[in-house]
Amino acid sequence: MTVTYTGADEQVRQIIHHHALLRRGLERRVGALCEAAEHGIRFDVQMTTLREYLTGQILPHAEAEEHILYHAAGTRARGSEVVHALTAEHRELAYLVGRLHDSADAAGAATIAEWIATLFAGHAAKENDLLLPALTGSGADLAALLADMHAPHAGTHA
16 A cells, blocks of 8 residues: 655654654664674674664654654544554564563574564554544644654653
8 A cells, every 4th residue: 555645744744754764774773683693793783783773762752652643643533543553563562672682692683673673664654654644634733743742751651
């Protein structure tokens, strides 16, 4: 399925672009880890780099989305099913990140890293193709929601 955002506003384009940046950053790091593992060379640096990216960028982004975007979409009838599915994928992503931390051998780390990259790519596509249209269709103020996501308190529990 191809979704074209011909009438999308600037905030939707910003979100889609940010998801693409996160996905490409993740793919680069996963690729470096997998290449090291495939060639039988030490992968400590690549593993550390990937873990730092996941815990410093991807997971905090997911948490902020849940608190801001998912909350806004979840209050609308059409968005609640999408939100439940996306939230479950965040949990799966966090679980896999935890498994990556526990992985000691190269083959196991590469496999889990690939699972993470695949899950994240599909997840971001669902957000772009399902969540964002639900939010914009409901009249949500994406500019205000994005401002809340970038506020110092975003992603923290009250």
